[in-house]
Amino acid sequence: MVGYATISKKPIYVFAHDFTVRGGSLGELQGKKIASMMDLAAKTKVPIVGLNESAGARIQEGVTALDGYGQIFYRNVKYSGVIPQISIILGPNAGGAVYSPALTDFIIMVKDISQMYITGPKVIEAITKETVSAEDLGGTYMHAVVNGNCHFLATNEQEAFQITAKLLTFINTTTMSNELTARDYCNSLHELVPSESGKTYDVIPIIETIVDDGSFLEVHKYFAKNIVVGFASLLGKTIGIVSNQPKHMAGGIDSNASDKAARFIRFCDCFNIPIITLEDVTGFYPGIRYEKEGIIRHGAKLVYAFAEATVPKITVILRKAYGGAFVAMNSKALGADLLYAWPSAEIAVMGPEGASSVFKTDKKDNETRTNLPNNSTSPYYAAAKGMVDDIIDPRETRIKLIQSFIMLEQKNETAPIRKHGNIPL
Template identity: 50%
Template sequence: MALSKTLVDELTKRREAALQGGGADKMEARHARGVLGARERLETLFAPGTFQETGLHARHATRAFGMEKKILPADAVVCGVGYVDDRPVAGFSQDFTVAGGSLGDTHARKICHIMDHAVKAGVPLVGINDSGGARIQEGVGSLSAYGQVFYRNVLLSGVVPQIAVIAGPCAGGAAYSPALMDFIIMTRREASMFICGPEVIRAVTGQATTMADIGSAEVNAAVSGNVHFVAEDDKEALAIVRRLLSFLPSNNMSDPPHAPGAALNLADDPALDALVPEDPKAPFDVRAVIARLVDNADFLEVMAAFAANMVIGFGRIGGIVTGVIANQPLVKAGTIDIDAADKAARFVRFCNAFNIPLLTLVDVPGFLPGVMEERRGIIRHGAKMLFAYASATVPKITVILRKAYGGAYLAMCSQDMGADKVLAWPSAEIAVMGADGAVNILYRKELTEAPDPRARAHELAEAYRAEFASPYLSAGMLFVDDVILPGQTRAAVALALRGLLSKRETRPPKKHGNIPL
């Protein structure tokens, strides 16, 4: 039988009330600042017409103090599933126009429901954060609600990719849900993320500060390393989400979206031969090498503003999605410091969790020396890289471009740390330490007595490189599989990746290893 007009009108009325959010005036104010609404953000992310919302008619807990008679449309958060590049993706978007996007019991239950769906369906989760924080009218219940979200963030970790977008305020405990996710994208103009605001810091410590100093996108991206990407506005942030998803599998049981062609292009690339200077101390931009190796120079760099002495990101080589880790000689001579070690280790662990092969490009003179690095725990942080690489079972290919000295050589995935294929360029130097340092230790007395100490030191250093650091020495000892010309690298890596896609490696049964945090 046909539904009565009364029932249809009631549904229409309720749906329109929920869809209006905080009202037309608030939406117009947002649009005037170039900011999208909560639903508009999800509509921008997903393919047109594919978004299916859940919890549209949700109501806040009526027991909330002072809010018994107030209706909050959709309880200030929009949740559902849509499609990105023909794949389903779960998402939620907090609505700041409704009660400041504050989180209470029902709000959190909606988020938890879509998170539960993501893990059951095996689809990525995208969370768009724009909230004033806990709904204080609900008291400790709002804290419990945050805990339920955090708990699920951990359950989803390593099962489905989790991407957070910070598109407005994200303060206090609210910041820990994004921090528990895999990637954070933050808009430059409207967003802020911090635990304690300037007023609290001033009241407790007496320090005067500003939001720009502690919670801006620039600080979170370049100083604290909390944020992986900075976007100018909502639309750019969501474009980054889509591009990032294009490299990621839907879940840990799926392969990444590889796109191998029927035939590999195995031609040499002579342009690579001229990119790296012969002088081992001369800087160069390793991103130029990466651009020649990945298909169509399409490389998505992650955390570009943080610990720039280490470059990480995603690309395809011969159509195979690959996570790239590389020392950057332009910054701190490519040494590994605490931040670079943390950056690389977490990226390696993410790639391993989601079946993404790893390519490591090595030009590292060592760990960064210094009193502060030692006191801050460079040993503990450097050990994270060793742990991450050694525990990774995905295909691992290492190419030694120039320097590979000491413990840093091991930390950049040597054969001993589980590399499946190790290649070296003729310019590679693999040794316990650099030639200059070794000569100063081994020939200190001889140099003091030499008529021209500088010339003699240079002569001894060249002899040391030839005898003790030559890539052919390592190849002769089977630590390096082959020494190749730079122009042959792309073809060699592409072939190795194809050959390793069927790799299977098991480890002793255990709950998990104890990474040195």
């Protein structure tokens, strides 16, 4: 089934697999029907929402059914970054029915009823002799927490539709008002971040204080919790938020966090959504495990995404900014339009513990030789070197961000002419 509708007076194109008809399996004609609708959506620049509950390609039709999925996959890719594509998973899905959602921008799943797997439990048992339940194989915990395929997790179908509606309101950006009020001065913001660099805290209240009241919509909430991404509004205009989360893994960046943030940044850049980066990062996670996982390749995705993005980009250093992670989290060197720091911020090549292991005590005179400039971790030192634009009062963070985005509203930066870059996948 395909059709046209509106959500909050905004148009969308929608298709649905009917599980009551041959298990929602897709045949040649269904594939062509959905593909035709996707072409129309692209011509009119209207988002697509897919309701997915399908057993995959219709076995009885053979290769023509596979070609039907190929037609859809091709358009998922062709229209990526052209129109937003959202997949809602409303039951079990297998084969091509999961590859198409994986190519879309956002996947929404419903607890206890949504499942996604390449092949179902019975096929796996027949081929590999492994026994597993459908829920353990492709349920919401697997996709929302373990592998990150799921961006939003709803408790029921109604909530899934509500999430879709809210998400679409952010994608349809509005113009920012330029009228500041007393609410924009955040008196207690500085109290939310402990002055001691080793103390943990939750960055979500900081985000919610800075953005418009009740506007923050977190994406990928249950996956790679050490980094937070999501949409919000600032004086009515949609913005993307990327923030370290000191509450988990001290806000350090691992492979999953890099992938999560990089994909979100690239979505924002596709649809001209400005980005705020809130930084409190200990660095990229060291260790044998992370090197084996490919932290270099995954971390490079984060660097690539920020450097590639041409939308207005502003960074605020809340507390720590150590090592290569300082550069990766939207530094001036990567093209940040403005970079602010709170007075208590620390910017350094590495944290105190790492530095002490590098600079050994000289046994001859029993003095530690660091050869570092005085106050080299101070944000004022970085500001003097041009790597920080301004040291701001934490209470004025929202005001500074509003003023900065108003100033950057007409930003027009173009990338070099090329077919496309080669992100380290």
